[in-house]
Amino acid sequence: MRTHHLKVLKLTLAISTFALLGASTQQTAGQKPATPGGQQAKPEDTEVWEPVPKIVTPGATNDKPPSDAIILFDGKNLDQWVNTRDKSPAGWTVANGVMTVDKKAGNIETKRSFRSYQLHLEWRIPEEITGSGQARGNSGLFLASPGPGDAGYELQILDSYENKTYVNGQAGSVYKQYIPLVNAMKKPGEWQIYDVVWTAPVFKADGSVETPAHLTAFHNGVLIQNHVALKGETRYIGAPEYKKYDTAPIKLQAHGDPSPPISFRNIWVRELP
Numbered sequence: 140m141r142t143h144h145l146k147v148l149k150l151t152l153a154i155s156t157f158a159l160l161g162a163s164t165q166q167t168a169g170q171k172p173a174t175p176g177g178q179q180a181k182p183e184d185t186e187v188w189e190p191v192p193k194i195v196t197p198g199a200t201n202d203k204p205p206s207d208a209i210i211l212f213d214g215k216n217l218d219q220w221v222n223t224r225d226k227s228p229a230g231w232t233v234a235n236g237v238m239t240v241d242k243k244a245g246n247i248e249t250k251r252s253f254r255s256y257q258l259h260l261e262w263r264i265p266e267e268i269t270g271s272g273q274a275r276g277n278s279g280l281f282l283a284s285p286g287p288g289d290a291g292y293e294l295q296i297l298d299s300y301e302n303k304t305y306v307n308g309q310a311g312s313v314y315k316q317y318i319p320l321v322n323a324m325k326k327p328g329e330w331q332i333y334d335v336v337w338t339a340p341v342f343k344a345d346g347s348v349e350t351p352a353h354l355t356a357f358h359n360g361v362l363i364q365n366h367v368a369l370k371g372e373t374r375y376i377g378a379p380e381y382k383k384y385d386t387a388p389i390k391l392q393a394h395g396d397p398s399p400p401i402s403f404r405n406i407w408v409r410e411l412p
């Protein structure tokens with residue numbers, strides 16, 4: 140008897156649901172505009188089924204590399220890096236899963252070259268940092284390094300925790316081009332995270348710019364650069380200027396200031412079309 144009642148109840152529910160669905164579909168359809176040919180527009184008209192996005196397995200947490208990332212530094216060695224000066228093996232030190240700048244060795248850059256990408260990088264100002272202004276934990280993430288020295292496009296790295304300097308040169312600035320939207324700095328001794336989206340510039344055959352480079356950047360999860368259009372390579376002195384390049388390494392700066400060297404860990408990149 141009980142089973143029978145349940146069956147009846149289920150059937151009644153099913154019929155009611157069907158009726159309701161039918162009614163709502165009719166109602167929605169009734170509100171759709173007719174196409175020029177007089178036919179009713181359908182939801183399917185605006186559905187796109189291809190291309191199907193490829194599957195990427197995310198990291199266990201959002202700081203860990205997803206399955207399609209190229210690992211640039213996982214704490215073990217500098218195999219992915221060379222000295223910018225002469226392309227010899229990168230001369231920075233690796234210990235306890237962390238790489239630390241060696242100012243004598245100079246800038247280092249990736250062996251690989253890139254165009255557009257998403258990049259994750261962690262950096263740490265030493266707790267015992269000294270100095271002030273630009274001479275306090277200065278380094279830099281060069282989003283593209285098409286040349287020697289400090290040539291390229293620098294997202295500034297600096298201790299900007301209670302350290303005054305020109306604002307288009309503080310941490311998170313596109314050096315001397317864009318002030319960061321906010322200062323999201325943690326204290327010296329704590330790890331900082333940069334997550335960036337770099338869209339490479341497009342050049343015409345004659346070397347002039349067709350589309351400028353664009354940067355979106357987060358500092359410790361906080362948006363600091365929102366799709367800014369770069370004015371050219373970042374310059375210490377003078378106006379920024381573009382120089383045609385196709386692909387370029389990613390570079391980390393060994394700044395000459397006398398403050399203790401900073402460290403990096405967990406660097407990975409995902410190439411973008």
Ligand code: MG
Nearest residue numbers: 277278279296
């Ligand atoms: Mg710098």
